[in-house]
Amino acid sequence: MTAASDVSSHAIARARWRPAEIAFWILALSCAFLFPSRYLIMTDILRLALFTLSLDLILGYAGIVSLGHAAFFGVGAYSAGLLALHGIINEPVIALVAAGLVAMVLGFLTSFLVIRGVDLTRLMVTLGIALLLEALAERFSNITGGTDGLQGIEMQPILGLFAFDMFGKTGFFYSLIVLFLLFLLARRIVNSPFGLSLRAIKNNPLRASAIGVPVNRRLIAIYTIAAFYAGIAGALFTQTTALASLDVFAFERSADLMLVLVIGGTGYLYGGLIGAVVFKMLQELFQTITPQYWLFWIGLVLVVMVLVGRERIHRWVLWVPNLVIRQLFGRKAVVAVPESDAP
């Protein structure tokens, strides 16, 4: 084998589908049939997963921290709500994309404020933008419905064929398909040269520009793409719940998002999805045990996680599945590796 084909095969190997990834998506799909009575919570998880995927794109790959990602979620949510309420775009899929594009435009415009400066500046600027939008939504209550939110949204059937039902079955499959398609796109993006340049920028922006990477342009691009993702997540929220109120912009939403991503792990795309599942299940569990103090337990879990170290937890959790996979697919196959061990 020549050195060049060696280089090529190593470079391509990173983007290859691993057995565990296929298993993950089959499992996600089979949940629809395993838990037919839990569509609403599962849809909730899918939306959160998509929203977290958006944060992972900027934080996990490009190193941009944000405490105001709800800004794009909120804009997507209200856009979808207003489009449906006023009958501007009745077909949900087209409305979904339109709402995502609105958030994308906002992401592009605000990216110029966000990419300058260091982490602390970025935290403050993103937080500020989200607060600003929340205040604006409250001020223009004639459009947004103010604290009551948008009332009386009625969703038309998807593609004119699949009506939203009260058990949330349609909503679940709709969300799952949207999440899967956007995940495929994200996977394609992060495994491209563009995605590689983002990882380089995250590792060392000084060196990235010293080899000719236009750092600012790349950061603007990924921030804009992430805003689109967050906007779609927000629009899904409105479309599957027929609600849009001020709390779509809430600081808690942005802060929770950070927790979810930290739980799942950054920089390998599945972190957001796994984090969303774990976070929602913990929330359910603790709310059942101690309805008033569930936040306390979530907080405790987080502190313990940070102290023990996510890498070690990953290794523990993946020990058994990896063992099984190695038996089935040979020594080299692994379910997943913690980000620190990944090549």
Place this chain on the structure above:
Amino acid sequence: MTIALETRGLEKSFGGLRVTRDLSLKVEQGARHALIGPNGAGKTTVINLLTGVLKPNAGRILLEGNDITDLPVHKRVLRGLSRTFQINQLYADLTPLETVGLAVSERLGGGGDWWRRMGTRDDVNQEVAETLGRFHLLDVMNERTATLPYGKQRLLEIAVAIATRPRVLLLDEPAAGVPESERHDILAAVAALPRDVTVLLIEHDMDLVFSFADRISVLVNGAMLVEGPPDEVARDPQVKAVYLGEAAHA
């Protein structure tokens, strides 16, 4: 002789401190030019000015006759001015393959491709393999950079800069901190740089400077003290007093 890199009356101050004073430097095409000077002479500032990390208060910088004073860092790289760093500036989580691959992709205009998968462009693969081979990095190309021995990291540092195909290369203390056993590889790599690449070497190590350079500029307190061929500079009484005297103490 054509001039590859030139500065005219370059000035830089931090507050009241003038760290670069009226610096005019000419580096000839294909030269092995060394810039030396005692600690605090302002060598690093000169590099940062040349590469565009810092903006000068006055003066111009010309690359092959074109004014590049106002260009951002990455545009200067694409015009053919690259550097290595005194302290490794690598991507800890990326492999040498990815590191060199990105540099090559950016130069060939494919760094922004977001739909193409990595490793699918033959011209990039060929060049990455060639560069990794030249710097003895093929055996470790798929390992995380952070886990490589220091000497390999130093080689990668130079390999990345070369992957941008510079016409002028700024080498900032290439052998700094490399253990004696791995030093030979670095020096060989530096000596084997293509002759059509103009090299400006910033160095402390006098052995390396006098074995490598065909022209030496001595920088003291931000200003040019002496410039000339190595033997002339070595004999210069001013240089002996200010620089070599101090080096003898160290």
